[in-house]
Amino acid sequence: xxxxxxxxxRYEKRVFRxxxxxxxxxxxxxEALSDTMLAVWQGAGSFSQTSRISTWIFGIARHKALxxxxxxxxxxxxxxxxxxxxxxxxxxxxxxxxxRDQVAVLTKKAIDRxxxxxxxxxxxxxxxxxxxxDIALLLAISVNTVKTRVFYAKQQLKQHLSSLQxxxxxx
Amino acid sequence: MTEPNTLPPDVHQTVALLPWYVNGTLSVAxxxxxxxxxxxxxxxxxxLDELVRVDNQIKQTVSAGPVPSTRLAQTVFAxxxxxxxxxxxxxxxxxxxxxxxxxxxxxxxxxxxxLFVPQWIPTLVATLLVAQLGVLLWTLSQPSPPIDVGGSxxxxxxxxxxxRLRVEFQPxxxxxxxxxxxxxxxxxxxxxxxxxxxxxxxxxxxxPAAIEQNLQALQSRHExxxxxxxxxx
Numbered sequence: 001x002x003x004x005x006x007x008x009x010r011y012e013k014r015v016f017r018x019x020x021x022x023x024x025x026x027x028x029x030x031e032a033l034s035d036t037m038l039a040v041w042q043g044a045g046s047f048s049q050t051s052r053i054s055t056w057i058f059g060i061a062r063h064k065a066l067x068x069x070x071x072x073x074x075x076x077x078x079x080x081x082x083x084x085x086x087x088x089x090x091x092x093x094x095x096x097x098x099x100r101d102q103v104a105v106l107t108k109k110a111i112d113r114x115x116x117x118x119x120x121x122x123x124x125x126x127x128x129x130x131x132x133x134d135i136a137l138l139l140a141i142s143v144n145t146v147k148t149r150v151f152y153a154k155q156q157l158k159q160h161l162s163s164l165q166x167x168x169x170x171x
Numbered sequence: 172m173t174e175p176n177t178l179p180p181d182v183h184q185t186v187a188l189l190p191w192y193v194n195g196t197l198s199v200a201x202x203x204x205x206x207x208x209x210x211x212x213x214x215x216x217x218x219l220d221e222l223v224r225v226d227n228q229i230k231q232t233v234s235a236g237p238v239p240s241t242r243l244a245q246t247v248f249a250x251x252x253x254x255x256x257x258x259x260x261x262x263x264x265x266x267x268x269x270x271x272x273x274x275x276x277x278x279x280x281x282x283x284x285x286l287f288v289p290q291w292i293p294t295l296v297a298t299l300l301v302a303q304l305g306v307l308l309w310t311l312s313q314p315s316p317p318i319d320v321g322g323s324x325x326x327x328x329x330x331x332x333x334x335r336l337r338v339e340f341q342p343x344x345x346x347x348x349x350x351x352x353x354x355x356x357x358x359x360x361x362x363x364x365x366x367x368x369x370x371x372x373x374x375x376x377x378x379p380a381a382i383e384q385n386l387q388a389l390q391s392r393h394e395x396x397x398x399x400x401x402x403x404x
Contacts, residue, residue, distance in 0.1 A: 004251055005248060008244060008247065008248070009244075012239050012243075013238050016237075016238060016239040017233050017238075026237060029239075030240065034243060034247050038247065038251065045341055045348070046393070047393075103228070104231060104232055107229070107231070107232045108232050125190045125191070125194055126190070126193070126226045126230060127230060129194040129196060130194075130196070131191065144176060144177075145176055147187040147188070147190075148174070148176055148177060148178060150187075150190045151178055151182075152174045154190070154222065158221065158225075
């Protein structure tokens with residue numbers, strides 16, 4: 001149990017944030033995280049150690065999140081997550097804070113406009129900092145597809161950011 | 172997804188590696204190639220600057236996002252404890268000697284300690300030595316029997332030959348799984364744990380091929396055994 005608790009503490013935020021690239025409903029994301037961690041506990045013996053443990057855990061999380069997406073599509077429940085970007089950051093100059101918040105809100109909106117595949121791959125490259133081989137393994141796609149998908153995802157993000165900055169009001 | 176599986180023709184192929192140049196996971200060779208290309212290519216340098224910005228924006232946005240509630244952790248831990256308890260009850264039902272799957276190492280450790288700690292061991296060793304000496308002296312004092320050339324040859328072995336293995340069990344392996352595995356290979360734990368948490372297992376070994384076969388069978392049980400190797404006799 002202590003080993004599992006340590007593993008949980010080490011991965012809970014990362015796995016939850018990864019799941020959030022699929023799900024916009026906090027309750028559904030937490031349920032998927034819970035299912036992932038229980039599956040990790042139950043399947044620990046089957047971990048083959050041919051891949052990194054993080055890749056194995058993210059693989060389980062991906063399946064659980066996609067299951068939840070399918071369930072949610074059926075239920076038509078899509079409650080937006082609270083954005084912590086709306087929260088004040090103590091100790092930061094208020095003007096800087098406003099600018100940061102605006103950038104954060106714009107980026108959040110632009111990321112939300114991306115397709116699921118693009119959102120996921122940008123998260124894996126830039127937040128998780130995974131090598132392209134690991135991403136190919138996790139998503140079960142070729143290394144070439146990983147590379148081109150990141151290129152087009154970044155292009156899309158740039159387009160969304162530019163259209164948000166030029167035209168649409170930030171709410 | 173309908174996007175092409177290649178980069179646009181006007182984009183340098185090096186661009187495909189830039190995201191991993193930014194996240195620091197490129198191989199040294201690729202890194203050197205990208206670095207030297209960047210020195211000569213302004214358009215790729217612009218692309219790199221944009222990717223660095225994207226990297227920062229994504230890190231900031233994701234970090235500012237929500238985190239799972241602490242209540243969730245307690246719920247998951249409670250469910251895992253419940254499952255562990257159910258597994259424990261299952262083992263109790265099937266094996267009254269061993270009690271708790273999650274405390275395998277502690278159980279074996281306790282068992283070995285009990286074996287080695289008692290004060291009667293020195294007395295027993297001394298008694299056996301005296302008895303062996305007595306038998307040896309008696310044997311030497313007897314005349315040698317005639318050699319029966321025509322008789323059948325009997326085994327002079329002291330029992331079946333055994334091989335010793337050094338085994339590290341998976342931390343999540345249950346007592347029941349290990350018991351079943353030991354039964355499968357007719358093995359038993361004879362020593363341990365070492366400072367690395369390994370145990371010494373003894374298995375019957377009629378010949379080197381049989382040892383190798385058993386070793387491979389054990390190596391394939393990844394769900395129970397993390398590492399196993401044969402010890403030299």
